[in-house]
Amino acid sequence: xxxxxxxAIIMDGNxxxxxxxxxxxxxxxxxxxxxxxxxxxxAIDMGVEILSVYAFSTDNFKRDxxxxxxxxxxxxKYFNTKFxxxxxxxxxxVVSGRKSNLRTDVLKAIEDIEEKTKNNTKGILNICFNxxxxxxIIDGAIKLAKDINNGLDITNFKREDFxxxxxxxxxxxxxxxxxxxxxxxxxxxxxxxxxSEFYFTNTYFPDFDKSExxxxxxxxxxxxxxxxGIVDKExx
Ligand code: IPE
Ligand code: IPE
Ligand code: MG
Numbered sequence: 725x726x727x728x729x730x731x732a733i734i735m736d737g738n739x740x741x742x743x744x745x746x747x748x749x750x751x752x753x754x755x756x757x758x759x760x761x762x763x764x765x766x767a768i769d770m771g772v773e774i775l776s777v778y779a780f781s782t783d784n785f786k787r788d789x790x791x792x793x794x795x796x797x798x799x800x801k802y803f804n805t806k807f808x809x810x811x812x813x814x815x816x817x818v819v820s821g822r823k824s825n826l827r828t829d830v831l832k833a834i835e836d837i838e839e840k841t842k843n844n845t846k847g848i849l850n851i852c853f854n855x856x857x858x859x860x861i862i863d864g865a866i867k868l869a870k871d872i873n874n875g876l877d878i879t880n881f882k883r884e885d886f887x888x889x890x891x892x893x894x895x896x897x898x899x900x901x902x903x904x905x906x907x908x909x910x911x912x913x914x915x916x917x918x919x920s921e922f923y924f925t926n927t928y929f930p931d932f933d934k935s936e937x938x939x940x941x942x943x944x945x946x947x948x949x950x951x952x953g954i955v956d957k958e959x960x
Pocket of ligand 2: 778780
């Protein structure tokens with residue numbers, strides 16, 4: 725099977741999942757966090773090396789204080805307690821996003837989980853939290869500008885060279901999944917998705933289980949990736 729090396733998921737639809745069942749939106753986020761834990765373990769079993777997930781965007785601060793607060797508490801709780809299985813499995817957790825306007829307990833939880841799992845080598849779970857794709861490019865450009873000021877020669881600077889200026893030096897995304905029915909990227913990993921295959925599903929994230937994930941993998945297997953070139957199977 726041709727398994728994508730780097731899979732990214734825009735975990736959308738938690739709120740609607742809850743509302744449809746007469747529950748509070750926060751219950752959708754809680755259920756979504758359980759789904760994430762299961763999927764992270766499953767993705768590695770399927771041979772995926774890197775799983776990037778969109779957990780909280782810089783624009784999600786526009787939501788009610790109550791919801792933002794719930795999501796902040798949830799990440800702290802999850803990193804402190806529920807990530808045992810992920811650590812045991814040998815998965816390294818990294819967090820991408822701006823740190824500037826996060827609470828100190830959130831920053832501490834992020835630091836701790838990154839530290840605890842930093843020597844794990846079985847796979848990487850990249851959690852995008854307080855994350856924006858354009859912000860990541862801007863922050864990278866600022867780091868590059870500093871290096872240029874310090875004498876870096878950019879005569880032959882290539883697009884591949886920019887990855888190390890991003891939050892984590894991760895490879896391009898092979899497969900991008902968005903749950904919840906919307907067909908847009910909402911400022912997710914813009915630099916890394918230049919040649920990603922897209923998979924959209926109406927399934928709300930809390931219901932996006934292993935078999936739903938496998939459907940996306942099967943679809944990916946049949947995609948013909950050309951990267952701007954020509955793959956003429958008939959004439960070969
Ligand atoms: C995605 O679910 C999770 C976050 C953005 C934190 P939503 O909360 O966006 O759920 P919907 O789109 O309102 O259903
Ligand atoms: C994208 O979902 C962000 C996350 C999944 C964390 P949103 O629900 O915030 O995106 P829009 O508002 O529908 O574009
Ligand atoms: Mg949404």
